[in-house]
Amino acid sequence: MITVLVVDDHELVRTGICRMLEDDADIQVIGQAESGEEAIAFARTQHPNVVLLDVNMPGIGGVETTRRLIQSVPDVKVLAVSGLAEEPYPSLLLKAGAKGYITKGAPLAEMVRAIKKVMQGGKYFSADIAEQLASSYLSDHQQTPFDALSDREMQVAIMVVNCVSAQEIADKLFVSVKTVNTYRYRIFEKLGVDSDVKLTHLALRYGLIKPQ
Incomplete structure (x- = not known):
């Protein structure tokens, strides 16, 4: 069973993701958080396997949350879920230690696939995210x-x-x-x-x- 924490400052988004994941027998949502600070506090005590993390949140934001989550719970897998698909966010999250990055428009099957992939030790990026990361790393000049x-x-x-x-x-x-x-x-x-x-x-x- 893969335990998951869903982090998003919009309650409707959190609730929607949780309900979608309920149908997968291998995944159990054990908590929700509306901020990075709340997510870190929860992870320290409950130790979820995977954190589905919104990138653009009030407070310390997704990048700093990712860093602190990994510092606090080294085994946790952070999977960014965001409407912000453009650089520099994907690169920033990757550098901070995130294991994957998918867009909020991704179908349920892709979200489940991403969760299972990062849980197995791999990395997962939506196709458009992967393309931007490749372009960014292959380029010799600054993108922005x-x-x-x-x-x-x-x-x-x-x-x-x-x-x-x-x-x-x-x-x-x-x-x-x-x-x-x-x-x-x-x-x-x-x-x-x-x-x-x-x-x-x-x-x-x-x-x-x-x-x-």
């Missing part, structure tokens, strides 16, 4: 301006464009507000912007976030 950022700078940038305050970012990443602001200005300098608004516009342009 955001490729110039370090992993931590990217984490901060994602939080900023999702309207997380400097104090909240500091609390979630266990650093000072001064350090967060240093990251912000370094991000601005690398990307050639001078405000959170311009950073957000750039993030929208390159698919880092979706328009609401």
Whole structure:
């Protein structure tokens, strides 16, 4: 039996995924979480085999959640499930330790196949995700301006464009507000912007976030 934790900030999405997975005899959903922080706390005590993780969530977000999940429960398999199919998210999740990445539009059969594949020690990526990853790794030049950022700078940038305050970012990443602001200005300098608004516009342009 493969035990699964479903993580998404939208209750309808979580409920829908859980109900779909109920029909597979090899999979048991043992919990739901609406944030990365909640997922980490649950995983530390319940030790699910696989975490189905939304990428674009409030709070620490999918990338940092993936890192902390693997640090807390080394055997856990993180499978990203997101509507954000464009780079740089797939590469970021892969670098953070995710074992797979599928889109929310994937059919149930593909989700089940992905869960079983990562549980067996493999990796699974939807066809469009795999194509983008291949293009990104085969290319010798930067795909987007955001490729110039370090992993931590990217984490901060994602939080900023999702309207997380400097104090909240500091609390979630266990650093000072001064350090967060240093990251912000370094991000601005690398990307050639001078405000959170311009950073957000750039993030929208390159698919880092979706328009609401």
